[in-house]
Amino acid sequence: MRDEALKGLSFGTRAIHAGVEPEPVTGAIMTPIFQTSTYVQPAVGEPHDGRYDYGRTANPTREALEASIAALEAGTHGVAFASGLAAIEAIVKRLSVGDHVVSEENTYGGTTRMFNRVLSRFGIEFTYVDARDTDAVAAAMRPNTKLVHVETPTNPMMKLCDIAAVADVAHAGGALLCVDNTFASPYNQRPLEIGADFTMHSSTKYVNGHSDVIGGLVAVKDAELADDLYFIRKSTGAVPGPMDCWLTLRGIKTMHVRMQRHNENGLAVATWLESHPKVDRVLYPGLPSHEQHDLAKRQMSGFTGMVSVDVGTLERTKALTEHLRIFSLAESLGGVESLVNVPALMTHGSVPQDRREAMGITPGLVRFSVGIEDIEDILADLDRVLG
Numbered sequence: 001m002r003d004e005a006l007k008g009l010s011f012g013t014r015a016i017h018a019g020v021e022p023e024p025v026t027g028a029i030m031t032p033i034f035q036t037s038t039y040v041q042p043a044v045g046e047p048h049d050g051r052y053d054y055g056r057t058a059n060p061t062r063e064a065l066e067a068s069i070a071a072l073e074a075g076t077h078g079v080a081f082a083s084g085l086a087a088i089e090a091i092v093k094r095l096s097v098g099d100h101v102v103s104e105e106n107t108y109g110g111t112t113r114m115f116n117r118v119l120s121r122f123g124i125e126f127t128y129v130d131a132r133d134t135d136a137v138a139a140a141m142r143p144n145t146k147l148v149h150v151e152t153p154t155n156p157m158m159k160l161c162d163i164a165a166v167a168d169v170a171h172a173g174g175a176l177l178c179v180d181n182t183f184a185s186p187y188n189q190r191p192l193e194i195g196a197d198f199t200m201h202s203s204t205k206y207v208n209g210h211s212d213v214i215g216g217l218v219a220v221k222d223a224e225l226a227d228d229l230y231f232i233r234k235s236t237g238a239v240p241g242p243m244d245c246w247l248t249l250r251g252i253k254t255m256h257v258r259m260q261r262h263n264e265n266g267l268a269v270a271t272w273l274e275s276h277p278k279v280d281r282v283l284y285p286g287l288p289s290h291e292q293h294d295l296a297k298r299q300m301s302g303f304t305g306m307v308s309v310d311v312g313t314l315e316r317t318k319a320l321t322e323h324l325r326i327f328s329l330a331e332s333l334g335g336v337e338s339l340v341n342v343p344a345l346m347t348h349g350s351v352p353q354d355r356r357e358a359m360g361i362t363p364g365l366v367r368f369s370v371g372i373e374d375i376e377d378i379l380a381d382l383d384r385v386l387g
Ligand SMILES: *Cc1c(COP(=O)(O)O)cnc(C)c1O
Pocket: 083, 084, 085, 086, 108, 110, 111, 151, 155, 180, 182, 183, 201, 202, 203, 204, 205, 214, 215, 216
């Protein structure tokens, strides 16, 4: 279904139908995997159907996925990339030498690494702020600031940023706002509806949800921004393969059902851990103890399966994480299976130690991606190890 037919349909119905149309030759209900690099043209210089000339430029499976994420994020256009980092890179590549970016300081480790060690070499400047504090974002704005990049909730500290307020600050300074919505998923939070200009995902995580694809998705509500990104992607090449687009489209069809269970299990695990004597602190926006719980309730409709806890020491971290059975020790998140990760030594190993510690990413910090297994088994696994 496209545009008109989707109007007024709720999230779950859109997750199943957006972008998906019966295939015209056979009526196949499932979007085919157009596993092709090129298209036969009817005449010299005439792409098939006016648009299909080469696989980097256009692919129907990819277009179905893009229509789907646009509909789920309340945008007008979606743009699919080979990875989440490729998506962020393309958004920054709209800028030029001498431009400035204000970024949340506790973003995904790979995002900071790309900003500091790759994109800064091309003459783009980055300033890092704690975007919980909207005034700190405002104070970091400069006349050449073109982009504000935030993540909310952040990985792994679960800090939130007030999207609507930060959008106002960015726009007042002539910049655009990009929200990395990977942790929340479009089911729980839709940044474009409250002022953001770009919302992006590492679709590797909740959007695909099955830990079998690396991918990135952006949604925008402006045709010119979409054209910029299509042009940058065509020119620089970070396209996802058709099979990966198809798997992600398949994952999306159950997003609302998966997210309901992730939200329930996440809250149950966070509540259970908070009452456990061996856990010093639980970071989960859905708990009343979270310092930004009110903001969480305002801009999110559920709080996901991402739960971080502080157990104090590396020794206790190892005792907790290396003997779980339902939770596998692994990087990544957002799949149907439960994972556990030690950010200081795994996902955030590339962040300089002083910055890491300043953000609270200590060896005692453990991050759970609570899956959609039965909650009794998940809690029993934690209980067996924590005692
Ligand atoms: C994983 C992740 C990324 C990077 O995405 P890839 O698909 O691994 O390139 C970016 N942001 C967040 C919040 C992530 O969790």
